[in-house]
Amino acid sequence: MKPIPAALTIAGTDPSGGAGIQADLKTFQELKAYGMSVITSVVAQNTTGVQNVQHMPVSMIKQQLESVISDIPFQAFKTGMLANITIMDAVAEKISRLDVPYIIDPVMVATSGDALISGDSRDYLRDKLLPLSALVTPNIPEAEVMTGKTIKSAEDIQQAAKQIVHEFGAGAALVKGGHMQGEAVDFLYDGKKMHPFSAERIDTKNTHGTGCTYSAAITAYMSHGYQLPEAVQKAKNFVTGAIRDSFSIGHGNGPTNQWTHRTERVN
Numbered sequence: 001m002k003p004i005p006a007a008l009t010i011a012g013t014d015p016s017g018g019a020g021i022q023a024d025l026k027t028f029q030e031l032k033a034y035g036m037s038v039i040t041s042v043v044a045q046n047t048t049g050v051q052n053v054q055h056m057p058v059s060m061i062k063q064q065l066e067s068v069i070s071d072i073p074f075q076a077f078k079t080g081m082l083a084n085i086t087i088m089d090a091v092a093e094k095i096s097r098l099d100v101p102y103i104i105d106p107v108m109v110a111t112s113g114d115a116l117i118s119g120d121s122r123d124y125l126r127d128k129l130l131p132l133s134a135l136v137t138p139n140i141p142e143a144e145v146m147t148g149k150t151i152k153s154a155e156d157i158q159q160a161a162k163q164i165v166h167e168f169g170a171g172a173a174l175v176k177g178g179h180m181q182g183e184a185v186d187f188l189y190d191g192k193k194m195h196p197f198s199a200e201r202i203d204t205k206n207t208h209g210t211g212c213t214y215s216a217a218i219t220a221y222m223s224h225g226y227q228l229p230e231a232v233q234k235a236k237n238f239v240t241g242a243i244r245d246s247f248s249i250g251h252g253n254g255p256t257n258q259w260t261h262r263t264e265r266v267n
């Protein structure tokens with residue numbers, strides 16, 4: 001019998017529902033993957049920014065991972081906010097024995113500009129976690145931190161993607177062009193070939209949670225058995241729709257809309 005597609009996210013929370021674990025689970029649900037979550041940090045945040053953060057004790061993060069891993073098989077998983085080296089270490093220890101695709105969303109700073117991980121853990125993420133991944137999905141500022149190089153053009157993005165794979169050992173790198181001008185073009189480098197993914201730029205300030213939604217969609221499609229680059233193309237279509245129909249709610253950058261049937265559902 002075919003296994004039920006299941007996906008796990010290991011990340012921080014967003015009580016306002018736009019980013020983090022909440023965005024991931026909504027995306028998994030919409031894309032018909034059974035969603036599971038391990039919480040690393042509880043973040044008091046909303047569309048305007050981050051008000052407070054409390055990290056889970058490391059023993060509790062490990063226990064949550066053990067609870068899921070020992071009981072329910074899943075076909076793909078992602079990490080989002082891993083706030084410090086101790087948390088990264090605990091996660092690395094538990095996941096290194098898993099034999100399913102691992103997608104890293106290397107969350108560093110929220111759309112609001114608030115830092116979500118400690119300064120010293122950025123190198124650690126690159127050196128310790130990237131080699132475990134099937135795919136890492138940095139935006140331009142995150143790719144600049146990883147590579148130590150300024151990224152100003154599509155050519156720079158492609159060079160960064162290559163460096164992240166060849167020098168830092170990620171299985172593949174998807175460097176996102178959301179922070180550039182013009183078309184929203186992302187480049188996936190899988191170690192052999194460069195794949196561009198392009199979409200028209202949507203004029204909106206509602207981009208809270210786009211990175212989370214995108215990486216969760218890739219994870220969901222991979223849990224269904226799609227490989228790169230097809231999983232990325234499908235996820236790109238999904239996130240573009242989610243930005244186009246984003247919600248103008250809250251006082252800051254509103255959230256993306258993960259509903260695949262974007263008409264109102266009342267029953």
Ligand SMILES: Nc1ncnc2c1ncn2[C@@H]1O[C@H](COP(=O)(O)OP(=O)(O)OP(=O)(O)O)[C@@H](O)[C@H]1O
Nearest residue numbers: 111139176177178179184200201202207209210211
């Ligand atoms: N205004 C936009 N219109 C269309 N696509 C966009 C827009 N902004 C971002 N994207 C796309 O959304 C996806 C997420 O990219 P982005 O670079 O915004 O990631 P991120 O910075 O990690 O997310 P966040 O903004 O939530 O931190 C990418 O496919 C990117 O090209």
Ligand SMILES: Cc1ncc(COP(=O)(O)O)c(N)n1
Nearest residue numbers: 012013019020110111209210
């Ligand atoms: C817990 C958590 N994880 C990730 C993000 C980044 O999301 P974004 O950059 O889209 O605000 C966030 N704001 N909160």
